Amino acid sequence: MTARDRLPPWHERHRLANGRELLIRPIRPEDAEPLRAGYALLEPSRLRDRLAGATDLTEAAADRLARPNPRTEFALVASEPEDPGTAVLAAVAYAQTDPAAHEGVFTILVSRFVAGLGVRRYLLTRIAKWARSRGVGALHGELPRSPDVLQLAQSLGFQLHEDETDPSMVRVSLDVPRR
Secondary structure, rough: OOOOOOOOOOOEEEEEEOOOOOEEEEOOHHHHHHHHHHHHEEEEEEHHHHHHHOOOOOHHHHHHHHOOOOEEEEEEEEEEOOOOOOOOEEEOOOOOOOOOOOEEEEEEEEEEEOOOOHHHHHHHHHHHHHHHHOOEEEEEEEEEEHHHHHHHHHHHHOOEEEEOOOEEEEEEEEEEOOO
């Protein structure tokens, strides 16, 4: 591996099931506009609307999401392997904890153009890794009712809970042993 091939922390190349390569990396302020431009394509819409607090993403909300507080928030994007600000964003994974990191919540949104190609599964592993690295006591989120995603969630230690309000979704929680 050459110095050119090495990526900064939390930067990884990920090959989709269709052979296309994406770059998984922390969100950057330059991603605010591409996030806004493609926000309506991210699914599931129920989680998208909850993350934005509305059905569409305002400029202020996009800027806020693109500048996470490193003490309490973590956000990854799956993008084309191009510069931040110009790369199309295929997915977003966002997690937030309370200041003491006792509990956290996460949301994973995937563009309908790459849905079913393994991006959500991969981002779930990264969110679980982040929670463990931060010593987050418990992590909660919702996932679409997809057998392979839910199987992965269980293999990572997540507990599955039925969502009575939406049968297409499953609530998941991960208890992380405190250090």
